[in-house]
Amino acid sequence: MSTLTKTGWDVVIGLEVHAQLLTRSKMFCGCPTAFGARPNSQTCPVCQGMPGVLPVVNRRAIEFGIKTALAFTCRINPACRFARKHYYYPDMPKNFQISQYEEPLAEDGALEIDVDGASRAIGIQRLHLEEDVGKLLHEGTLETAQASLVDYNRSGVPLMETVSRPDLRSPEEAAAYLRAFRAVLVYLGVCDGNMEEGSLRCDANVSLRPRGATELGTKVEIKNMNSFRNVKLALEFEVKRQRQALAAGERIVQETRLWDADRGYTRAMRSKEYAHDYRYFPEPDLVPLEIERAWVDAIRAALPELPRQRRERFVRQYGLPPYDAGVLTQSRALAEYYEAAVREFRQPKIVSNWIMSELLRELPGDDERAIERAPVPPANLAGLLRLIEDGTISGKIAKDVFQKMVGSGEDARTIVAREGLTQVADEGALAAVIDQVLAQNPKAVEDYKGGKTAAKGALVGQVMKATRGKANPAIVNRLLEEKLSKI
Amino acid sequence: MTERTIHALGEAYRRGDTTPTAVTEAYLARIEKFDGHVGAYLTVTREPALRAAAAADARHRARAPLGPLDGVPIALKDVLCTKGIRTTCGSKILESFVPPYDATVVARLAAAGAVVLGKTNMDEFAMGSSTEHSAFKPTRNPWDLARVPGGSSGGSAVAVAAHLAAGAFGTDTGGSIRQPAAFCGTVGLKPTYGRVSRYGLVAFASSLDQIGPFAKNVRDAALLLQAIAGHDPHDATSVAAPVPDYAAALDGRVHGLRAGIPREYFAEGVDPEIARAVRAAIETLRGLGVATEEVSLPTTGYALAAYYLIAPAEASSNLARYDGVKYGLRVPGGKDLIEMSSRTRAAGFGAEVKRRVMLGTYALSAGYSEAYYGRAQKVRTLVRRDFETAFARVDLLLAPTTPNVAFKHGEKEDPLAMYLNDALTIPVNLAGLPGLSVRCGFTAAGLPIGLQLIGKPFDEATLLRVADAYERATTWLAREPALP
Amino acid sequence: MITRQDVEHVARLARLELGDAEIERMREQLNAILGYIDKLRELDVTNVEPTSHAVPLVNVMREDEVVPCLSQDQMLANAPDRVGELFRVPRIIED
């Protein structure tokens, strides 16, 4: 084994994603789900697991689950039920989690991802609903804290857990899966996709096996990767760690490891808990769900366009290169931004170029919120592009104007007018400037006459300089040629 | 005054013969005088009771009572959450717990104008058949203070039997209303699972628990059930079926009803004095025109075993939340959270609760779940089918409530011997059926005997009709326990 | 037959600290009870569906509507230990 080279191993990764559903109220009670409230201000006896309370299922959470299952082409189980999953942890008020076990909402779907220009279907094993736990705050780190503090606001928020098959073959693929996964959820409107606030949480199972082998190696579970970047970094670290261990002839221990983003490594979780024994049994306080065909059909009929469909439409409808279409449809908000801008400025590729090169560079992130709050709304971008098109400003000036639009939130026309950035297209005025430039640069004129046509460029530059870049280059070129030919 | 039925109190209020305040004061005085002997109450809520009574006085004066329970003093088993009033479940672990909310049943009783006198004693977390397993004190049977009142709702049964409340509510998971009702000679009714909301009932075994009334007679039981029955959106297992007028069902028309006599309920283990009294009661009913036939419920002998897996399994889960973190007892000083919780639970739970938590945890644990919990749930199906087969032929079943009468304190030290006490009540819980116990005689030693009526799902009305007809045809209610 | 180790394992799962004598008593009692329960094996339950609910209800759901919460004070009033708006628990991992 230890003689196998670095390339002698296949990477096998499966992802387990917990997505917080965008319902108004919690999974089993009427408390709100809003993020950022004062600790323990969004709780009631039910979500705090007080003696005597009973859960009642939130219909919209089920609907969101069905919606997502349809988008992932899962089989929706005609009958599903909730079960209790038992383990003790102080963030979980009942010391059991209401989840789904033997009869999940949906099974056997797939999500297509693109890696290196090729498309691959990643299997989805199951999709089920459950409740979130509260939040623990440690005085220091979990290991060193003398005490911990508990806020139950998040307890009972609806979660959708989706387990992929171990079909992912690299950290890049895992990141691509997660991005595509998030895009689908956001398009569906079932999750805000915000990883920093914990709306989307990802755990991974990672193992290596000798190239070509079919049996899975010992898997290690990685937790605490709370951004796309961290998913990739953590998995890269873990793959490398396992590869080195195997190369050194060591055995991989089945365990749970935490990604430490600050230090850039995974480490085994220190816990006195022996092997989990969740003691599942059907939740007696909830009755089974029979998912009726009519309900599923109605949800299917109302499914929005999904990222892949939208990308294909962008190529078809706007004639965009697939790359552009892919970037623009990765987030629903960005795709909507693009389409709004194109409606007002009907040159799809130019709009695409400006969004991809200028707009995205200015945003703090490419998530929905950043785009929705973009300082340059689509109408303003279209307005700017119109000024270039009608010759009011040059493309170069336009980039400066865009910067100013980002800073002030004003529209392009206002900035151009106030700062006098309009192109000088008045032939009389330009002719006077050109005469002056020709008089001041006899050497260049002579060179030009002598056959060095490149000297004209220097003269154009002088004209532009004299007009502080506002001269319309096309007119300058024409007038200059006319005048030079007469000398 | 305290011997009057709810029905009679309503008449007296209507005529202006007395007032809710006068009656409430009479009950509070009687509790003061006698509860020291029987130990029915854990908490007496004197001030709120008098306030509620005064409000009821005003409504009666204005001739606008809220209904038949307006101004009627009642008692609640301490397993029902009462906002602002501590709710202990008879356990040290909840000794200081004050719920911030009312159980649905409590809210409905308040809306009906009932006056809550206090919270009654019980076996800890409703686990037990004698009310000896309360963490605070035992409750005594008013017919013989040396004997237990049954359990787990012993405090509520005694409150009614000793006239320390006009009516009371308990919970029945495996017989915890019917068995103490039989031991204390009151009427006790366990409604169909789903008939009464469990919201705010501190769960023991969620798929079996049901709240029901204790009453001085069947008519009162009908009035008490009426106030609490019906769908509750906070309980997903509560059923939206219409609730009939139970008092109207007490029309004495039992002629032509068919009653099944389950052979297995008279088998060995049943005290001959009880079998005799129950058979005599069946004869009385035949005299009233009820046709009887013997039926068989062959799985009866296995129900208890299935119950002692299902109920502890659910209990082990329901009781996991008592960990010293959010409410209730915390034993400080452990080196970490696990030690704190383990010590809190060790100190907060009594022996019977620990036993069942252990049994339930074991029955659900990896490698045993299918053989124990899984098999028990299948046996539960067989028990249910037995009843379905019988009810295809008959309208109700008649049987003893318990195999023995009230036993002496400390007599059943062996847990299994205690469990066997519920052999005749447990099958009804497993099948989710309604069951009622009504006084049907006394032993030679003067201890009450209970006749159990078992009905079809949601057919409490038939049980009440037959029990009422029986009660009116006999004179057993004339006897009263003599308190010192 | 439940062994002492079984009792200790289950007690850990159930978060119960049991003393020596208690473990022994528990072992005896659980064995007696399970011995009685063993009679369930006499029944043939092949092809019998389990019953986990006494009533045949399905699809009970609530609408996604926000209901006012209880106040922080109400929800923290029973806390055995708290720091301001938070519940306080002893350290989770022993060192």
Ligand SMILES: [Mg+2]
């Ligand atoms: Mg999960």
Ligand SMILES: [Zn+2]
């Ligand atoms: Zn809540």
